[in-house]
Amino acid sequence: MNATLAIAGATFGEAIRKRILMVILLAALVIILISPAFEPFAGRxxxxxxxxxxxxxxxxxxxxIAIIMCTGLIPTEIERRTIYTILSKPVQRWNFVVGKYLGAVSTLAFVYVMMGMVFMIVSRISLGEFDPKIAQGLIMFFFQSSLLAAVTLFFSTFVSPLVNYFLSGGVFLxxxxxxxxxxxIQRNxxxxxxxxxxxxxxxxxxxNFANFNIQNPIINPEQVLTDEFAYLVQTVLYAIVYIVLLxxxxxxxxxxxxx
Amino acid sequence: MRRKSSGLWLALLVIFLIQAGLQWRIHPLWAKNYAPKQTTPVGLSPEQLLVAIAGFREFMAGILWVRADGFFHSGNYDAVLPVLRLVTWLDPHNLDVYATGAWHMGYNFTDEAQRSDRRYIPLALKFLEEGIENNPNVWDLYFEMGWMYYHKIQDPVSAVYWLKKADEFPDMIPARRHILAHAQFKAGMFNDAVQTWGRLLADAEKTRNQDWESRNLYDVRQNNFHDTMLDIFRRYGPEPTTQPPLDMKFDATVKVVRPRVILVEGTLNIPTIGARVTVILRDKGRKLDYTPKALKTFTFEVDPTLTYMQDSIAVRETRFRREIDMSKDPKMYPFKAQEYEVEFIFDPRYASPHIQDRIGSDGYGMTDARYLDTSDPSVRMLRKVVTLTRDEILMLGKRDR
Structure with a gap:
């Protein structure tokens, strides 16, 4: 377990030093900050x-971030041959895969906390109220990205990064x-x-990534949901089970x- | 070195079955709470679809809605409808789109003479019904449905049904509650109308000194309450102004003056202005079903073979007359059927108050030797139907009926 956590820690440290990921994060933060300026473009x-x-x-x-980060997690280690150094130590292959994934998820958690904080501050200032359901939406998106990261990691064990971009993107769509x-179809x-x-x-x-898109009722709060808590619990459980599967x-x- | 992994394969299978079971359970709840409630996004360009999938659904809907508004103001009405469909797929809780979309369909598809294409009204009702299914907990669309019946279709009984539903919501705009009482009065539900005005007046009294708006609301409700009581007393009290019944001497003729152009004229024994006669030309035996259930699923397509024209003609000095030209809009008036009915209706429920003072809002004070229609127990109307053939309408002919 220590080996897994050590790999996770190293992956996290490496990921947050990657410029491309930080550029995406920074761009997202800036766009969230200036989002109130886009009001003339919206009809509502x-x-x-x-x-x-x-x-x-x-x-x-x-x-x-999930796709870009995870496509390279395993192929880069093989390319740099660092994997041989790691696996020559008392580290099982599953320790390596799981450690890499946990590192990726930690990075995603960091990214989501950053974006979530800025988003909540902007919405609090712009709307004059804090809606706790925003946090609910962010948590579901975090699980969505974590599931996508698991999909990308799975593909990265047997395809090249370039193919993986398209494959993971396609599965996400x-x-x-x-x-x-x-x-x-069922209605027809x-x-x-x-x-x-x-x-x-x-x-x-x-x-099923659509399960995590729960933002519509948060944006339109007048909607009354059926068994919302059961839905959220089952969806989180679904993400965890599917991640374990992958x-x-x-x-x-x-x-x-x-x- | 390859490793033996039969245990992992077994675990994989078990976990797969668990996730499948979970997804099986989640889908019905997702469909109920989060699914777009209608068609798949046919019509979105790839980049729009990407933006929508990427999570900007509502934002994308807002932008498309602005675009639809642009189409409307440039007169490109046909382009508005597909955009409406996309917007409601992206954001099924965008009430403006449902309300404005139904208004477009109900009112804005018109011929050269600004007569609206009534074939779109069932579509508008279906669109509103879909909006209500997606947003059952807000009053707005119940009201819009009620208004469509009250104002456009002129069916106050159906209007009351929907307006009552809207009235159950405590956050409804106060002035809009008045329409319920007006609809009840027009539907002949006099007791209900009085009770509604009484309740609204009592509500307004609680806040009447709060501000100017509240005082104004109180005054409006008080006037309406008194007027309603007075109208009922005057028209149906011990010495009713509606008696003895007035002989309406109703008659109407239709004459084809040019291909697809008819001249309708007639008499109605109401000497003052304020009465209107409705004239409908339609395929014989094909009345429009003004209920949301008339269509199984929502569509923007109207029956291209159906001809349905409706107009409303003012009566002046007991006479009415209008030339109705249907030659410039062949898409709206295709004339595919072999026979047509031209129906003339005088409905006292939508006459001016001073006329209703004489004949009653339910036609209690009117009679007619030939065309009095008493099939609806809540209202007495005047109705005459003339039949024309396709050849008569399309060909140059001289025919008086």
């Missing part, structure tokens, strides 16, 4: 603008849209089971690699 009230724009920037930055497609009585069933299966197989799969693939 200030609340919609501030919250929608803030959530959007945070989710976008979280997505980019699909994972965001599958539920909507399924819902549309003309859709045959031949079309519906494959979509249902895909929705269950692919990581880590196990990553370890399995990584174990098969000849090094």
């Amino acid at each position: 009230g200030q609340r919609t603008l501030i919250l929608s724009f803030g959530f959007g920037i945070i989710q976008l930055a979280g997505t980019f 699909m994972g965001n849209l599958m539920s909507s497609f399924l819902e549309t 009585p003309e859709v045959t089971p031949l079309t519906r069933i494959p979509i249902q299966i895909l929705t269950v197989i692919l990581p 880590l196990v799969a990553s370890v399995l693939v990584f174990n098969q690699r000849e090094m």
Whole structure:
């Protein structure tokens, strides 16, 4: 366990020194700060603008950081041959994979805390009130990014970083849209089971990123939600289980690699 | 070195089944609470879709809504509807879009003479119904639905149903509550109208000295309450102004003067101004179903084969007359059916108050030897239907009916 944590610590330290990630974080912070200036472009009230724009920037930055950071986690170590030094010590391959992932998630947590604090301050100043549900939305986005990081890490065990960018990005897009497609199909009585069933299966197989997009009722607080607490708990549980699934799969693939 | 990993494969399978079970449980709740409530985003360009997926849904909706407003003000009405669909997909809680979209459909698709295309009204109702399903806990769209029935469709009974729902919300704009009482009065629910005014007056009394606005609200409600009581007493009391019934001597003719142009004229025995006769030309036997349930799912497409024209003609010195030109809007008036009905209606519920003083808002004080329609127990109307064939409307012909 110490080895895992040591790898996680080293990964975290390395990640926050990467300029590209810090540039994305800085850009996101600046955009959140100046978001009230975008009011003329939005058709609705200030609340919609501030919250929608803030959530959007945070989710976008979280997505980019998760993908950019995790595509290189394992291939870079192999390329630099540092992995041989690490694995020659009493470190199992699973320690390495899990440690790398925990380091990535710690970085994401750091990034989300930074962006979340600025977002809450801006929304408090602009809207004149603090809505605790904003924190709820941020936590769900954090789990979304953590799941995306696990997907990217899994792909990084067997594909090159360039392919991984597209692969992870594609899975993220699909994972965001599958539920909507399924819902549309289920509502349409003309859709045959031949079309519906494959979509249902895909929705269950692919990581479902749409589950974490809970910002709409936060932006429109008049909406009454059904079993909100149960939904949030199950969604967080889903993220954790899926992350474990991907880590196990990553370890399995990584174990098969000849090094 | 390859490692044996059958245990991990088994663990993988078990965890996969657990996540699948969780996703199976989450989806119905997601669909109920968070899902866009209608179509998939067909029509978004790739970059718009990316922006929407990236989390800027509501922001994107705001920008598109501004764009739709631009289309509207430049007269490009056809472009407005698809944008409305996108906006409600992106942000199903954007009330402005539902309210304004329904208004566009109900009022703004017009012919050369500014007669609105009534075929869009069921679509507007369906759009509002979808908005209500997505936003059941705000009063705005219930009110918009009620207003559509009250003002556009002129069906005060249906209006009362929706306005009552809006009235249940404590945060409803005070002045908008008045429409419920007006609709109840027009629907012939006189007791309900008096009770509503009484309740609204009592509410206003609690805050009447708070500020100018509150005093004004109190005055308006007090006047309305008194007027309603007085109207009922005067029209239906011991010596009613509505008796004996006035013979309306209603009649109407229609004449095809040029292809797709008809001249309608007639008589209505009301000497003062303020009465209007509604004239409807439609495919024979095809009345529009003004209920949200008339359409299974929402669509922007109207039946391109249906012809439905409705106009309202003022009565002056007991006569009415208008030439109705349907030749310039073939898309709106396709004339595909073989037979058409031209229906003339005088509905006293929407006549001016001074006319209602004589005949009652429910037609209690009017009679007619030929065209009195008493099929609706809440209102007596005048109704005459004339039939025309497609050949008669399209060809040059001289025909008086």
